[in-house]
Amino acid sequence: MGKLIINEWIKIFRKISTSAMIGMLLLSVIGIGALFKYQEETNPMQDNPNWEQDIEAQITSDQENLTSIGGNNTQLKMHYERQIALNQYRLQHDIAPESEQHIWSFVGDAQPLISLAGLFTIIVAAGIVASEFSSGTIKLLLIRPINRMKILLSKYLTVLLFGVSMLAIIYLFSSIVGLILFGLPSSDVSHLAYSNGEVVERNVAINLVGEYFLSSIDLLMIATMAFMISSVFRNSSFAVGISLFLLFMGGTATMLLASRFEWAKYILFANTDLSVYFDGVPPIDGMTLSFSIFMLLVYFFIFHLFAFGVFAKRDVAA
Amino acid sequence: MxxxxxxxxxxxxxxxxxxxxxxxxxxxxxxxxxxxxxxxxxxxxxxxxxxxxxxxxxxxxxxxxxxxxxxxxxxxxxxxxxxxxxxxxxxxxxxxxxxxxxxxxxxxxxxxxxxxxxxxxxxxxxxxxxxxxxxxxxxxxxxxxxxxxxxxxxxxxxxxxxxxxxxxxxxxxxxxxxxxxxxxxxxxxxxxxxxxxxxxxxxxxxxxxxxxxxxxxxxxxNDDLLDYFIETGSLNDAMDWLQTDWNAVITAQGFTIKAKKEDIPTLLKRLIDSDIAVYSANQIVKTLEDRFLEVTAQKGEIE
The missing domain is CATH 3.40.50.300 (P-loop containing nucleotide triphosphate hydrolases)
Structure with missing residues (x-):
């Protein structure tokens, strides 16, 4: 299995398009860094000496909103409760809201690039089976004394490995760029998280690793779907097209449905953002972390049932 | 083996x-x-x-x-x-x-x-x-x-x-x-x-x-029986025994027969004895292609 993954890895990394993908990621990190640096230079953020008063004012306004609106809308209610709890924690422990840019805030700012990493992972997932069929090399691959399941599994694991590498590149490179441009934080910082009605402090660097992984769950699921389409239909453009459409539209469409219908919670995209259970509010009332994980596993299993079922039985006539 | x-x-x-x-x-x-x-x-x-x-x-x-x-x-x-x-x-x-x-x-x-x-x-x-x-x-x-x-x-x-x-x-x-x-x-x-x-x-x-x-x-x-083309002058009476004994196909320049190699001298001797002009005797080499078409044609007819 190890050797099969090495094979797939070599095939991916000998492609020029892969170098272009990595290059784009690196350039984007530098670009975002330059943008933030420029902003910082032109209007440097001042420490707000009156932050305590501001936060108190914010709390009062939030509490007003909570009593007026919160009764009807559970989501808004949770949102305000969270805001209030976090702000009260700040007052109690004398933690001013962060105003300076530093390495960790930048690693956090680089998070939108995860979508780009996801895009690349989807492209790789969509091509990894389909391209073997379109080039005809699938024939020389399947006449080896290796079970077809193993060949497909090695391809899927390679996709996962590729996705994780992309995340690692963003995380590591943005910490390097962040360190060079903004330096270390002047005082100890920790992340304030609101979980199960309580406020907890977490280590920033580790919390960021967690955030990176949590925000790539939808990408994992969509890459898995792209892989399934690639294996079933042997057509990489179809796989890329459908997957990207769902990546960009799926979330929005699900949120629209979620506001009207309760069954929307069974839709894949209602469950892909697990971070709401650690630090936020779920899209539909009554959804729990275990429910979402269960739904994700069901989808994951179905995708692989199709991918492996079709691949193992197929008559190869390419 | x-x-x-x-x-x-x-x-x-x-x-x-x-x-x-x-x-x-x-x-x-x-x-x-x-x-x-x-x-x-x-x-x-x-x-x-x-x-x-x-x-x-x-x-x-x-x-x-x-x-x-x-x-x-x-x-x-x-x-x-x-x-x-x-x-x-x-x-x-x-x-x-x-x-x-x-x-x-x-x-x-x-x-x-x-x-x-x-x-x-x-x-x-x-x-x-x-x-x-x-x-x-x-x-x-x-x-x-x-x-x-x-x-x-x-x-x-x-x-x-x-x-x-x-x-x-x-x-x-x-x-x-x-x-x-x-x-x-x-x-x-x-x-x-x-x-x-x-x-x-x-x-x-x-x-x-x-x-x-x-x-x-x-x-x-190669079959045992080979095809030969014998170039001759006018066949006259010989036509009869060639067709009955040898199953020959008569053409204007002579005839073709299926025969074993050893039989050819006997045949030629008999032709010469009958005063028929024999110009040449050639084996018709059957290529794989001929055989292939033959075999596939037979199969085609059966179906």
């Missing part, structure tokens, strides 16, 4: 249509075996079933004692194959391609890879991208890929497709050498008769998914 490959009553049905119908044959150690048939007869389907690219609807295929149905990995490890064109990863070099395949078999050393490269004479260009290779070079790289794991059975589907005469000759010489020196068995498929005639020891003719005939190449061409 023991059989390396046996097909036992193999059938293949795709979408209700019978592509291969109850095909049985066996290939012996060290022989070059040809699958001959018109396009669409089922040669490639047969090959795809042997190497496991397609499922077998009915029957079984045994490679070196292992069933493709029950022990695919055991069976296919004895096979090296090119199915249709030798498609390689074009963005890798020839060497990197071979490394890919080497990783999928057990115990293939770098030495072995280099040895095979030398054998197919690709040493000079092996570190260039496959994209830059000519068809002949790809064909040779394909052959190298089959030979890495020292298979007992080599399967080449249309190995000379698109090659120039020099390339065809090269492939032929390689195959001869492999069967002689390494005791490998080879299956080649083709619809080109002249080529099969030069390459193979035995040929199976497949038509519409069924086996029509298996013959030794020499026997395939």
């Amino acid at each position: 023991s059989a390396v490959l046996t097909l036992e009553n193999v059938s293949k049905t795709i979408k209700g249509k019978k592509i291969i119908n109850d095909l049985s044959l066996s290939v012996n150690e060290g022989e070059i075996f040809g699958l001959l048939g018109p396009n669409g007869a089922g040669k490639t389907t047969t090959i795809r079933m042997i190497v496991g690219l397609m499922g077998i609807t009915k029957g079984d295929i045994i490679v070196s004692g292992k069933s493709v149905n029950k022990d695919f990995e055991g069976a296919v490890q004895h096979i090296g194959a090119i199915v249709e064109n030798p498609e390689m990863y074009k963005h890798l070099t020839g060497y990197q391609n071979l490394r890919q395949y080497a990783r999928m078999h057990k115990g293939i050393t770098k030495q072995k890879i280099n040895e095979v490269i030398k054998l197919v004479q690709l040493s000079e260009r092996i570190d260039e991208k496959v994209r830059t290779y000519s068809l002949g070079m790809r064909q040779r790289l394909g052959l190298a890929q089959c030979l890495l794991h020292d298979p007992k059975l080599l399967i080449l589907d249309e190995p000379t497709n698109g090659l120039d005469p020099a390339g065809i000759r090269e492939i032929r010489d390689h195959l001869r050498m492999l069967t002689k020196e390494k005791q490998m068995s080879v299956i080649v498929s083709s619809h080109l008769l002249s080529e099969m005639e030069m390459m193979c020891d035995r040929i199976a003719i497949i038509q519409q998914g069924s086996l029509t005939d298996v013959q030794q190449v020499r026997g395939f061409v």
